[in-house]
Amino acid sequence: MSTEPKFSPGPWAFVPRDETPGYREPVMVNTGGGMWQPMGDRNAEANAHLISAAPNLFAELHRITNHLEEWARYHSDERTAETDAAIHCARAALSKALGGAV
Numbered sequence: 001m002s003t004e005p006k007f008s009p010g011p012w013a014f015v016p017r018d019e020t021p022g023y024r025e026p027v028m029v030n031t032g033g034g035m036w037q038p039m040g041d042r043n044a045e046a047n048a049h050l051i052s053a054a055p056n057l058f059a060e061l062h063r064i065t066n067h068l069e070e071w072a073r074y075h076s077d078e079r080t081a082e083t084d085a086a087i088h089c090a091r092a093a094l095s096k097a098l099g100g101a102v
Contacts (some may be wrong), residue, residue, distance in 0.1 A: 005055075005058060005097070005098060006094025006098070006099070007054070007055070009055060009095075010054075010056055010059070011055065011056070012052040012053075012054065012055055013050070013052055014029060014048050014049050014052040015029065015048075029048050029051050029052045040087055054097075058097050061077070061090055061093065061094060062094055064090070065087060065090040065091060065094065068083065068086065068087055068090075069087055072084070072087065075087070
């Protein structure tokens with residue numbers, strides 16, 4: 001599986017209803033490749049904010065995970081089961097975002 005994201009690159013933006021005339025849903029997300037609309041849910045606005053942050057969250061989790069793995073390689077005497085678990089869970093989340101199995 002490729003480690004390159006296939007989703008539209010960021011930045012994505014939250015777009016409130018008053019900036020999207022003609023749409024009946026309360027919010028939109030501009031993904032750079034078009035507009036995406038969370039549908040009919042009382043949590044639509046919160047979901048739209050989270051979704052609009054996805055590219056940044058993915059990139060930063062990838063960067064932090066690489067840094068933690070590098071640190072763990074050179075600090076084996078300080079490495080803990082918690083460190084290994086954090087790396088494993090972060091890699092699983094990144095894989096899921098890329099369409100892989102968790």
